[in-house]
Structures are given as structure tokens and as C-alpha cells.
Amino acid sequence: MEAAGRAFKVYKKLSGRERAKFLRLIGKEIYAIGDDLIHTVMEETNLPEGRVRGERDRTVGQIDKFADLLDEGSWLNAVIDAGDVERSPLPKPDLRKLHVPIGPVVVFGAGNFPLAFSVAGGDTASALAGGNSVVVKGHPAHPKTGALIANAIKQAVKKSGLPEGVFGFIEDSGYESGELLVKNPLTKAVGFTGSERGGRALYNLAAGRPEPIPVFAEMGSVNPVVVLPNALKNDHASIASKLVASVNMGAGQFCTNPGLLITTKSDGFDDFIENLVHEVKNTEGAEMYSESILRNYQLGTDKILSHSEIKVLGKSGSTTGPEKAVPVLGLVKATDFIAKPSMHEEVFGPFSLLVVCESAEQIIDVIEALKGQLTTTLWSYEDELDNYSGLISSLVEKCGRLLLNGVPTGVEVCSAMQHGGPYPASTDSRFTSVGVSAILRFVRPVSYQDFPQHLLPEELKNTNPLGIWRLVDNQWTKDPIK
Template sequence: MSALENEVNKVMENAFEAFKIYKKVSAKKRSDFLRNIGEEIIKLGDELIETVITETNLPEARVRGELGRTVSQLTKFADLIDEGSWCEATIDVSDLEREPLPKPDIRKLLVPLGPIVVFGAGNFPLAFSVAGGDTASALAGGNPVIVKGHPAHPKTGLLVALAISKAVEKCGLPAGTFGFINDDGYKSGQLLVKHPNTKGVGFTGSLNGGMALVKLAAEREDPIPVFAEMGSINPVVILEEALKEDCADIAAKLVASVNLGAGQFCTNPGLVITGKTAGYSGFVEALTKEVEATGGAQMFSTSVLRNYTLNSNKMFSYSEVTILAQGTKETGSENVPPVIASVSASDFIQNPRLHQEVFGPFSLLVVCDNKKELLAVVNSLKGQLTATVYASETELPKNEELIDAILEKCGRLLLNGVPTGVEVCAAMQHGGPFPAASDSRFTSVGVGAIKRFVRPVAFQDFPEHLLPMELQNRNPLKIWRVVNNTLTKESIE
């Protein structure tokens, strides 16, 4: 057995033993743990900021903003489990007088799955990595977490992992509650997913990477869920009246969104769909002007830059694609300027290769001759994280079929905005139909992400003292109670 196999076995065995204890830890102790993780990360101070900047080329303002988001996520999950209703504790009381058969006492709640393997993301070294949303939501749900660090920022990952380990020790939790493997190859990830102690996987990354993990998990003797966010081109549909009234404003917003962070966001608007209507020529003129006046930005790793160059060049190689505008680039710099290309709707529909994501500051403008063609373009798309509609208020009811078609393709539908900037809140849905995510029923952002790593269990006719605290009548938290077939939400004092 190799040293790597020994390391994986050890961390997974520790996680399995820790699960026996951690799953029974009180909600208060889990919330304290999450808050302590945030405190330990903040204590890393400038060392963490400087390490992220060095490893990723990200500007300081972006890194500090992401640090704030990371700690905020941990706090939000702590607040969630303090409040308590997330576990959906439901009490359906018995009715011994019911005819022809007595009704049993049945009580249900959500319980943790077990050790969860999390794959850190490359483009978010803090908020979607070692202490990111996957880790926070899995820990909040009562699951030990083992993180496979991303090779693009190994020192950052190690610093955060040490901070979490300090919080584990400070809170008196089993050491196996959190584990970290900092390996730059694929082998450790494969071993972690296939290990019999692993009960679920969280992943943010490419379609190829996500589907490889889904395949591994499905081939196990006991298949496990993989919650993978795998990419999106986030179509933006611009209707006639909006294009005519606000073409310059829409163009400015789109270019800024496409170029944000060198286009290294999973919500980057990589596809713009509109028609040759009254405002079209003004929109193209404004779009070209905005792009040409926009400077490039540096990508966070050489591998991402290499893939962007390869995929964008492949897009430009298709004869039906025309480069509409390209941003400025300083001589000798490694900055990547934004690019907008264009293609006709008929060519786009006929060539599925044009539907592929180009991860970076790139967007493809699809030009439609009429509404029928616009609808056909939308129907040709696969699942997306987001979709955006620019429309006047009077246009929306006139385009119900189109709006319904767009809704079928996405997890978040925006009106008159840009998809970059994902709010971390209870109502957020960051996921979508395949291939944007492996399971469109769940989100990877916001407190709803906890639902990925728990499962429902019903207890029938159990003595109260043997029930989980959440299902006992003396539980002070809010629960659902069913009496005489009437469902109410109440707080038992």
C-alpha cells in the first residue's frame, strides 16, 4: 500500500470514528464550532491575504471581500442551526381511538449522512475551498469533512486547514471531525470518493472533473451522492423594447460582468441572445465601444490561462464565428483582455460545440432574425446556473412561452441585471439542470446547502426519552406538529 493510500485510509478512519460522536453533538456546540472556525481564520490576518494573492494573482480587494464572505457563510450556518427549524422536526401524534386501526406516533427529522469529501475550487481559494460553503454546510449538518485541497493554492489551503483544526481542538471535538489532504494529483481524490467510509461528495469545478467523480461514486458497491457544480454559460436574453430603450446601459453592464475577475466566475455571462430589431445596431456599437475600452486582467493560474487560450481559439476557429470586439492588452503583460464574438442563431443551433463554456472573459453574441428563432436558441441550450432576461415590464406578459422555456433551463432567473455576484442568503439557488449541476434540487450557496448532506429518518412509537432532542415534546425549538390531520408550526415550551 502506498503512502498516499495510507494517508487516505487514516483520515477516513478518523472521520468514521469522529462521526459516531459528532453526529450527536448539540446544535449549540456545532454552531459554536462554526463561529470558532471563522475566528481562527480571521486570526490568520495578513499572512492569509498575502498567501492568497501570491498563489492566485487575485487583487487584494477581491481577496479581502472573499474572506469576509467565507466567515459570513460560517456565521449564517451557525445562526441556522441555533434557530433549529432547518432539520424539519415533524411530530405526527398518535390517535389510539382511530377506527378501524389505531394511528401510531411517528416523528421525523433530518440526520447527517456521515463523512463528506469536499473538493476545493480553484477560482475561489477561500469561499469555495477548504472552509467554504460545502465544508460549512456539511459541518453544520453534523458531518465530519475531509477536504481535498486545490493544487492552485496549496499554501492557502493548508493555512485554512490548520485554522479549522485549531477550532476542532478548542471546541473539544474529535480530531477526525475535519481532515485535509493537500495532493496535486487525481489519485487522492479517487481514493477519497471510493473509500467505504465516504458518504457524500461536494465539488465545484469543470464538467469533466465533476462527471468523473459522479461516475466513481455510482460505481461503488454502495453508491453515494455527488453534489457537483460543473459550469454554465449563463445566457442573457435581450428583448426588443429593452434593447431599444437601454442598449448602451445593457452593453456596459454586460462587458463589466464578462470581464469581472478576468471572467473567472461560474456565473460569467458567456452567451448573449438578441434579435435584429430597432435597437440592435446601437447595441452592437455600444458593446464594441465598451469592450475596446476595457483592459485585461490576469488569470489566477497558468493552467486556467492555458485552458482559456485553448478553448477560445477553438471557438474562433469555427468559420461561422466572427470576433466582434476585443479589449486592450499591454505589451508583454500576462493580462487577458475581454472578447465578444458573434454568430447567427441558425449556425449556433446547428453546431452544439458553440454551446461549450469558455471559462474566462469571453462571451458569444447570438443574433436571431425573429422571435421564433430566439425561442429555438433557448430550447437548444442545456441546463444553466443562471439565465437573465432584459425586458420592459410590458414585454414580460407578451413573451410567456419564452420566459417559461428559459425557466426550464436554469436555477436562477434574473430580470434586467447581470448574473455575477451571488448573494449568500436563504433564498439563493446556486445550481441548475444538468450539466450545470449533478442534482438540480439543491443549492451550493446559502443556508439551503445544508440539505445536501442530510437525510430524513422517521421514528415510530419510540419512548420520548429515546428520541433525538429535536423530536421530544420538551424541545424548545420550533417543530411541525400534526394533530387530527392538521399541520401547524409551533414552539413547544
């Protein structure tokens, strides 16, 4: 952390374009590892080759998107309010605001995305893009992968002539080093993707510091999917097939997999159940990325199924071998579900629970009973929403992203993405951990008052030499100020 603190003093002064160049070099160094990286990930995580290659592309792709963002400059949120010396009773000062880095950031890599949410994942990329040095605590499930990626970043640091401390990497299968990193006074923010228990522990540590710091923990959710009667009636087979595929994708190891399906007993309901059961039965069990994750999945399903009100509706019929996670679908009545918050908890893996409602009002009661979610999804056809007043509003209140007639897995990396929702989906619903807006977690605004042109940062000069978007007297423009 001391090296990160010293390096920050140098790194924060780099221009956006210099940082963009450095970020792109990280991407190149990651590709330069070659197939050694692919094989290492596969060996450590049981993930199939296609997924690993895809995730590598996504990882480098998102680093490059942050580089593009630095080049175009909108992340700085440059705002200029011109002064007015004539104003009475007091002259109006000239005020110009932009974002500055906050300081060394500690990142905890995720287990379920060994590349895209780990050592060089979105947290690291956005923190570095914002001008902060980064120290990553690698995830113990994939230490070799972590070391390979860390080395690639270190190469990029070296080749860019930056101080070593710009990027640090720590391996520790226990909790002690993580705790020390969060408590270190030089640390100014924390990024985390993982369990609610883990995220909350870090949050508590950070909040208890003499100088509290923000913890951006993305802790997953059950991602409820509401299927309304017209959709159920007209399209039960296709909806069942899409939902079961989304639940089980990658052995259910996605924070956005839809673990909760909510519908009413209306036309097509029996067919829907039959379709779901058929799909689950025909879903093959898959290896999870570690034995401890598989064990947790088995314990989680045992625990939720110990509720006598939950009936096992379907189970994969093809699973063989104790090393594979068995896809399971449960069923419960809405009144029972609402009464037992322990049924609302995420079971990380290929488990889903169907909640059966008696009425439109009861759907809203179920939604209102839930905690915060990363996503909510609505299946609805032919303007039937007129009969479900307040449903969209309830769904919005619970989530960071609301989908229509789709599946929540697959998180697009773009400006309009919100990946983060009300607690416990994440610790701070005002920020996203996916997409370029993720940089906003690690920067803060500073105003310059009454500075002459030559002392202002380039981004705030009248001439707008970088040609960036700026809010000038409340109008967005790239024009210079006359």
C-alpha cells in the same frame, strides 16, 4: 477516512448549538491568521487585495450563517404527525421526522474561489453544520492558502475538544488521492466545484461504487442573457455596459458570468453592438488565477473561434503582456448556433458570444437547444413579455436561478438562493451549493415511530424545548403540543 469515520460517531451526537459554537470558532481562527492569509492568497491567485478581503468576509460570513441556522433549528425539517389510537380500521401511529447527518463528506476545493468555495467554503461549512466529519482535498492552485485555512479549522477542532478526525486535509497535485477518497467505503457524499470534466469523473467514480454515494458537483455554465426589443431600444448603452462588466469581472473567472448574450435584430440593435464593442475594447485584460487556467482560456477561445460561423465582434484593445487574459466578444447567427452544440460550451474566462435571432420564436429555439444552466437572465421592459409567451417557462426549465434586468454574477448567501441547475450546471439540480439550504445535501430524514417523550430527540418532544419551527399536523408552528 478512518479517522473521519471514528470522529463522525462522536461529532454526530453534538447538539446543534454545540456545532454552532464550533463553526463560529472556525471563523474566528480564520480571521486570527491575519494579513498573512490575505497576502498568501494574493500571491497564489493573482487576485487583488479588495477581492481577497471581501472573499474572506464572505467565507466567515457564510460559516456564521450556518451557525445561526443550527441555533434556530429549521434545517432539521422537524415534522410531527400525531398518532390516533381510535382510528379504524387500524390505529394511526405517532410519527415524527427530522434530519440526521449522513456520514463523512469529501470536499474538493475550487480553484476560482480560494476561500469561499475551497477548504473552509460552503461545502465544508454545510457538511460540518449537518453533523458530518469532512475531509478536504485542497486545490493544487493554492496549496499554501489551503494549508493555512486547514490549520485554522484544526485549531478550532482542538479548542472545541473534538476528535481530530472531524476535519482532515489532503494535498495532492494529481488525481490519485481524490480517487481514493471518493472510493473509500466510509465516504458518504462528495462536494465539488470546478469543471464539467472533473465533476463528471467524480460522479462516475461514486456511481460505480458497491454503495453508490451522491456527488454534488457544481460545474458552471454559460448563463444565457436574453435582451428583448424594448430593453434594447430604450437602454442599450447601460445594458451593454453592465453585461460586459459582469462577463469580465475577476477576469471572467466566475461560474455565473454571462458568456452568452441573446437578442433580436430590432430597434437599437446596431447601437447595442456598438456599445458592446466599445465596452469590450475598453476592458483591460487581467491576470487569471493560474497559468494553466490562462492557457485553457486561450485554447478555449481559439477553439470556439475556429467555427467559421462565429465572427469576432470585439477584443480588448488595452491588453499588454502574454500573462493576461484578453477579453473577447464573438457574434453568431441563431441558426448556426442552434446547429452546433460545440458553440454552447463554457469558455472559462472573459469570453462572451452574442447570438442574433430573427424572431421571438427563435429566441425560444436557442434556449431550448441549450443544456442546463446555473442562471438565466432576461432583460425586458414595459410588459413586452406578452409578445413572448412561453419564454419565461423555457428559461425556468433550463436554470436554477432566473434574473430580471440584472447580471448573474454575485450570488447572495440566503435561504431563497438556488445555486445549481439542470445537468451539466450541476449533478443534482434538486440541491444548492450556496445559501443555507446547502446543508440539505448532507443530511437525510429519519422517522421515529411511537416513541415515548423521554426517548425522543429534543427537537421532536411535545414541549418543543428548543423553540424551533416544526410542521405539526401539516401546520408550521413553534408552539408546544398539548
